Amino acid sequence: MVVEPLIVGLLLAAALMHATWNAILKSDQSDRLATFGVIMTTGTVMGVCVVPFVPMIEPGAWKFLIASVLIHVLYYTFLLKAYSYGDLSHTYPIARGLGPLLVALVSGRFIGEELRTQDIVGVFLLSFGLVALAMPLRNVVPRPGARHGLATLFAVLTGVTIAAYIIADGMGVRTAGPTFEHRISYIAWLCVLEGPWLLVLAFILRPDTVWGHLKRTWYRGVIGGVIANVGYGIAIYALVLGPMAHVAALRETSVLFGALIGTLLLGEPFGGRRVAAAAVIVGGLVLMNGPSVF
Template sequence: MTPLVAAAVLVAAFTHASWNAIAHTIKDQLVAFTLIAGGATVIGAVVACFAPLPHAAAWPYLIVSALLHVGYQALLMRSFSLGDFGQMYPIARGTAPLVVTVLAAVFVGESLDAWQGAGVAIASAGLVGVALWGIRGSKTAPQWPALLAALATGLSIAAYTVVDGVGVRNSGSPISYIAWLMILEGVLIPAYALYARRGLLLAQLRPHAARGLLGAVLSLIAYGLVLWAQTRAPLAPVAALRESSIIVGAAIGAVFFKERFGTPRIAAAGLMVVGISLMLHTS
């Protein structure tokens, strides 16, 4: 992983945490994800007009990934509606990197050298620390339905990360892959919202339209940068580095949602820095 790739993934982490926070501020989660998914679909359609079609080998991965992303969004909506942002977001994101490491080794044949492996392990320890401290620091009993939804979200993240890592490498163009992924995954949630809310949907969307469009733009930037990075570095280090968004998410939760940050989360951020340094050691 080169410094340029690492910088791109860190920008993706910041933008990812930001669009998740925007989604969390809209109390009606179906409205939030309808705006973000629908906006990303429109942007993806515009980009697709100016990009070549993905290679034929990428289409099975695009279809599977789109289904996984819809499941991920449904689980994320569920976890956000049940628990605090600063608790659910770290758990959802923190479970993914180590699972990606295993899946990439089994299905993609990627192996890490000692430095990269240590970096992924240390960074993951920091991520898990943030997640566990969120549970420990809660003033209420653990919200088990919310925790299960967040864990399931993490598993879905790991699954689509590996699928997209292979798919984008077979696409011939990361830009066309992300554009068509946004088109395929983005239509289902708005379609469901139209069915569920019928004549009420437009009135419910209107007050949140600006935030939803901003979230859509940030979402597209975040995952586009990750897909580009996956064509230039192994999947596991990219996944671990991407999940530094947890630290950003925890900071957003503390500043904007008045959720506790605390010394343990600062220590977890320090572990992330050490892990990142080790992942870059061989570059």
């Protein structure tokens, strides 16, 4: 099953949105936890505005919704740790790239979605390209405080949680109900339940500094929150329309956008090897989402 061109276009837009809000979060040098909290709280407000106008999701979808919320809590924890120890152009490709690889590996056994031969080849190309993209560049002085090993570890853990919530949300939105409105309801309830917990945590940990940070930079989190929640809403809805591994892989073209944003806007190095790795990644993604050739 090949994803329709319109969905491909929407997922590419979602990928750019994801890379953009991650860059907004990574570039915050004063209080990243508080900014992340505003991003998530913005999603809560958006969800609350939608919930009254859509039907309730089917009872069978709630277990997936709750599982997704719990997995997302781990995801946020690992993501913040990864960004605190490493560059965006290093940690982001690992975290985002592992997701579709793991989904592809388990989709046949646990979800019943079988891969074509070219999908398997695409997965290997994607894996090879991500390893090359994530390896540290030679003759590059790490930024002060960077710890490559810990950054890699937390990026890998982030990738594992990404695969887990993709599967949970894929199963959840497919069981949410038969109509478009039911699927929108699932997305809205996910935004509501994820809630302002990170912002609450920031206030608990740093009550004296969070208010000042928010007064100066609240708009960054709000902009990031709108981008993040619209982008993930597109991705969740696409999980109804195509195989999870394909949808996940297309969305993770964000690794390329993330590496480019890290290089062009945040001053992080890229290098010729990463250019070649990016081309291999694109080849793998195209192969996975193209018509059958084998």
